[in-house]
Amino acid sequence: MGTLRDLQYALQEKIEELRQRDALIDELELELDQKDELIQRLQNELDKARPRTKRQAISAEPTAFDIHDLSHVTLPFYPKSPQSKDLIKEAILDNDFMKNLELSQIQEIVDCMYPVEYGKDSCIIKEGDVGSLVYVMEDGKVEVTKESLKLCTMGPGKVFGELAILYNCTRTATVKSESGMFKKKKAKKNPTASIVLLMYNYVLVV
Structure with missing residues (x-):
């Protein structure tokens, strides 16, 4: 020691x-x-x-052109009722594929839409076609089929036709109007569809 x-x-x-x-x-x-x-x-x-870019919606492949490439374009806004605006916005936010758009983009889409009517049994989307429009139902019903088999029926407040836009593919199903729409005289007050600007390559049915 x-x-x-x-x-x-x-x-x-x-x-x-x-x-x-x-x-x-x-x-x-x-x-x-x-x-x-x-x-x-x-x-x-x-x-x-x-370069500063904003987030885009989920997309497996890039679409024909980028929303942000057209940020300098002046877009026409179309008047619509507060109820129609709310319905369109809520439909987009409820859609799994479009809800990831920024709120400013969603608001611009809503503002740039204008009404379009479809009569009963009208073919709105045809399976296999190239599509550049997205739809949001405000009134009436549509039937969705794939290879002549009925998939579902959709009513107001639903987005359809978005897959062909977001994934740059052909239409995956056929969509036809199931019920009659408003007459022309009522169409201005009660539009049955609205189209989104070419800038967004969308079209929404109100």
Whole structure:
């Protein structure tokens, strides 16, 4: 067993070793902080150089053109009742594929829509066709079929026709009007469909 002096010397060595280790840790932490700061500066510079783009709706493939490429285009707005605006907006937000659009884009889509009528038994969408319109029902009913088999019936407040737009593919089903629409005299007050601007490559049925 060592003397008291030997024990004191060994303890002093351990203390010095711990001090050096702490100093090394402090030095490494300072180096990490400096590197983090450098990374942040480089990231900021990269963000400045990168073109600013907003999120798009979910899409497996890019569509024919980008919404944001046409941001300089002046879009015509069409008047519609507050009820129609709310219905269109809620229909888009309720749609799994379109709800990811930014609210400003949704509002612009709503504002740029104008009414279109479809009579009973009208073919609105034909399976296999190339499509550039998206629809939102405001009144009446439509029947959805695929390969002549009925899939479902949809009523007001539903979006349809969006898959061909968002996934850049042909129409996946046929949609026909099932019930009669309003007469022409009532169409202005009670539109049965609305079309979204070409800029968005959508069309919504109100």
